[in-house]
Amino acid sequence: MPEQPVRARLVDVAERAGVSKATVSKVLNGRQDLSVRPETRRRVHEAAEALGYRPHSGARALAGASTHVLALLVPALGNPTYVTIARGVYQRARQLGYLSLLAEDFDGQEADESFNDLVQEGRVDGLLVASARPGHPLLDTLSRSPVPHVFLNRAVAGSGRNVTMDVARSSVTALDHLHGLGHRAVGHIAGPPGITPSEVRKEAFLRHADALGLDAAPVASGDFTEDGGGFAARELLRPTDGGERPPVTAVYTSSLAQAIGAMAAIRELGLRIPEDVSVIGNDDLPVAAHLHPPLTTVAMPLYELGTAAVDALVATIESAPVGDVVVPTEPRLVLRGSTARPPGPGVTP
Amino acid sequence: MPEQPVRARLVDVAERAGVSKATVSKVLNGRQDLSVRPETRRRVHEAAEALGYRPHSGARALAGASTHVLALLVPALGNPTYVTIARGVYQRARQLGYLSLLAEDFDGQEADESFNDLVQEGRVDGLLVASARPGHPLLDTLSRSPVPHVFLNRAVAGSGRNVTMDVARSSVTALDHLHGLGHRAVGHIAGPPGITPSEVRKEAFLRHADALGLDAAPVASGDFTEDGGGFAARELLRPTDGGERPPVTAVYTSSLAQAIGAMAAIRELGLRIPEDVSVIGNDDLPVAAHLHPPLTTVAMPLYELGTAAVDALVATIESAPVGDVVVPTEPRLVLRGSTARPPGPGVTP
DNA sequence: AAGTTCGAGTCAACCGGTTTCCTCGGACGG
């Protein structure tokens, strides 16, 4: 059997190849500050292969080289959006020879401590921060720290380290769709204030609603959860000044969970989807297709956001920082059953 | 400001406390093979505190001590069930001073490689395997390897390292509920064959259906996904031998996603939930409450499964293995709108 | 009073890599 009973070490490889530790190290790390005969190089690789050599990560980290570990901080793992991002991060990291550590930022405090530890203990080479929020303690820590890091999804203005998606475009896509169906009064359920993608999405919504000349474009804010969406939906649909029809015929939400909550709330108000109210949400995740009715969404390139963030971070680590990055893939409309033409004022063509 | 500009090392602490490196190391690691005066102990702790000392993980691992890192392998991160487990693992690990690494086992191959690397590179102290499956390459690797590990959720018979929930009980709870409502023909949507929780749930279902004397208890298998649930539901509801009523009045699914898919399929068949068919699923996750109708579920102690698995693994690492463990929390019925009395044969009391 | 034991630490060898500075022999230039 080709298995080694015990870990092979660098010396073992060196011995088998008939060279010194130093040479093996340099060859295996592909350093070009040393000239080696192709023949020697081959022998080293062969020996390493034959012994199934894996460098001990601790020793490596200790000797000043990198750990090849990245850490990703997300605000909520319960949110499938972040899970998708995390998968992108994980897979791309592995492709590049890195490992990724996943941490959840329950209360904002946790993050700061946990990341400090990670960095101080020399466990990670870099940080991917998806949970930036104004005033977050970590931001301050990071800004005065030399550890490589990027912000993804939630941008930090002026950091020059943001990796984001074309969030503004998603609002345009959603509105164009609803406008094309004939909607003239569309409400938006935004995320909590102060969070970049939420703010950007809201502003783009308002700007484009204006450009399209909509009659009404009210906005309500709520958490990115089902309940947040439910409350906001009730707010948007409460009939104003004695009228008996809801003030909007369609709702565009900032997250998928909000859309689910909004749908439940809309039905509880005795309205039908999509006959009375159309609903369109952001982020196309598997569950969207199986809701009742199936939810029309704007698919955001979440997975790619993850991979792009890793690319940016690794570039930073290798001292070739790339500045702010916007993932090139555009948001894509996924048409399903939750959007339709608005109820005509008695008109049934 | 109390921040140190540069990492404090063990020697720095030793110097400040006026003792040797060895003493500091032993004191901070709480080893009792050394007697130290309380006074000295205090000085050491003070010095460490003052300097904000964090041991370098690489150095520590290299010196033969543990890395204090655990790795968790899950079959699919897209499945919120595993995310919940992962949270339990992550938090309990941190409480015990460990870090947890999350890996996704996309194809079964990945896992084996990735875990081998992790272990070979001395990155982790132990493994939490939630994706065991008969014939999984990792099982073989693990059985001949000295690395501490436990299997959670999916048990490996005879390993003496299983951490599981009372899955059989969940079938009993679900069936009792349906039986109490008057259902006499209940279908079960099981997971893929060969996977322990799925098998156990199925067998418990059949056994208890027998004990209750149900008229019919057909079983269909499908992936743990929405689509898997959808296909299986169609199979269960296909009218047999020319009858026009579906052969069952209720469906009990092995996963939440399956329940969502089943609900969609049931509606596509022109049946109402819960008037025509009741649906009850396993695992109570937030989305269940916001479905249409809100889904009745059996809540499994997933988070605790994660914490219990960490406890068991850490015990194993500290050479006090605990054998098979069953999480004590019992499955709990969460009553919502997807279950009701079966349609009477024309009887409306 | 001398030997022994015990408490309280210290010494120094490791762990497995990385990296800096050398060495050594042959080719080449003058």
Added chain:
DNA sequence: CCGTCCGAGGAAACCGGTTGACTCGAACTT
């Protein structure tokens, strides 16, 4: 023919902890 340069690789220090063996003085025994 001798000095120099260069290609190819080696020696050893070092990274920051951990650990078992060892020391040293005081107390305890007999």
